[in-house]
Amino acid sequence: MMAVKVTSILIYPIKSCRGISVSEAPLSSTGVRWDRQWLVVNSKGRACTQRVEPKLALVQVELPQDAFAAAWKPTNTSYLVIRAPGMDELKVSLCRPSQTCDGVSVWEWSGSALDEGDEASKWFTNYLGKPSRLVRFNEELETRPVEPSYAPGPGFRIMFSDGAPFLLVSQESLDSLNERLEEPVPINRFRPNILVDGCEPFSEDLWKEIRIESLTFSGIKLCSRCKVPTINQETAVSASEPTETLMKFRLGKDLCPGKKGQGMVFFGQNMVCHDNLHEENGKIIKVGDPVYVLKTFSSYDETST
Structure with missing residues (x-):
């Protein structure tokens, strides 16, 4: 051996945006915890990636330091913090959003996702210059094998x-x-x-x-x-x-x-x-x-x- x-x-955390380097990470049934849990979609619900939106490479994300402890659970004051050149800081609550967005697609998969709301939508719409929304994978209702x-x-x-x-x-x-x-x-x-x-x-x-x-x-x-x-x-x-x-x-x-x-x-x-x-x-x-x-x-x- x-x-x-x-x-x-x-x-x-957000597909096609910048990564986070950590010294340790808990694993889940879908990979490293928090990995590609969020996705930016266009007006038709299709995934936006660096292939067509290279500006996503400049979007920095930050999670609470404790978010990588095995037993950690988000609270009302836990946020995904998002930054990009020329943009104000965006904070997205890590608590499960109540809104859903149907017709989300990435490659061969399509289904519903959790919608992170109008503030996040406006932020990415302004940054990319086209209608966009930020969605979160809906683990309770969806499975992507x-x-x-x-x-x-x-x-x-x-x-x-x-x-x-x-x-x-x-x-x-x-x-x-x-x-x-x-x-x-x-x-x-x-x-x-x-x-x-x-x-x-x-x-x-x-x-x-x-x-x-x-x-x-x-x-x-x-x-x-x-x-x-x-x-x-x-x-x-x-x-x-x-x-x-x-x-x-x-x-x-x-x-x-x-x-x-x-x-x-x-x-x-x-x-x-x-x-x-x-x-x-x-x-x-x-x-x-x-x-x-x-x-x-x-x-x-x-x-x-």
Whole structure:
């Protein structure tokens, strides 16, 4: 067994907005607690992401410091604080809103969500320059399962993530990419939840099963990358890199000939956790936790894309 270390844990409360780096985080049945729990939608209820609204990269979010304690519950004075250039600070109560919004869609999923109200709607409408609303995933009424062809078995769910509860990337993979770039890029271009250190570059591609503390995770799908890695997260300006360089050595046709996604680039591993993750169980991952690689795929032919 090979020991690796967790070096960063990153959470993105609002999909496509800036992430939060934490030293430890409780896990839930949909991933890291608070991850992609909120979503900005347009006038038709469709998800707004950096793919079409790169300005979302500049939206900073803040949660109460205690929000990452396992047993913490929000009170009437608990807020999600949202900031962006040229905008007044917005505070969104963490207590469950009473309004709902029907017809919310993200990729293949559609359903109802909790509406964070007119003040939040006005804030994002002014910031993006088009009618927008902020919604929260409605866990009491809605379920969004992970695609069963990738994660067969009961209970694998997500909120507004693209497709999996966890995304893991190694520092060595980022370093290997940066050695090929004229201007290195930071890890925030790839928006992982778990960054690890201490392995060979891209070895996480072949991790079939790992353990972090007492929790068992399975790699279910190599992460295909969209436009977002080309967007500078400090300026919201898009360029050709790092995708142009990734296309030289991380294309599907080179990694997994014959599988779907031949023209896509891959970076990172999508994962699910096999443990029964409920908030009351108090299961937490921490920076510094050892990562044990228990099983590996023998080749890229065995992986999913």
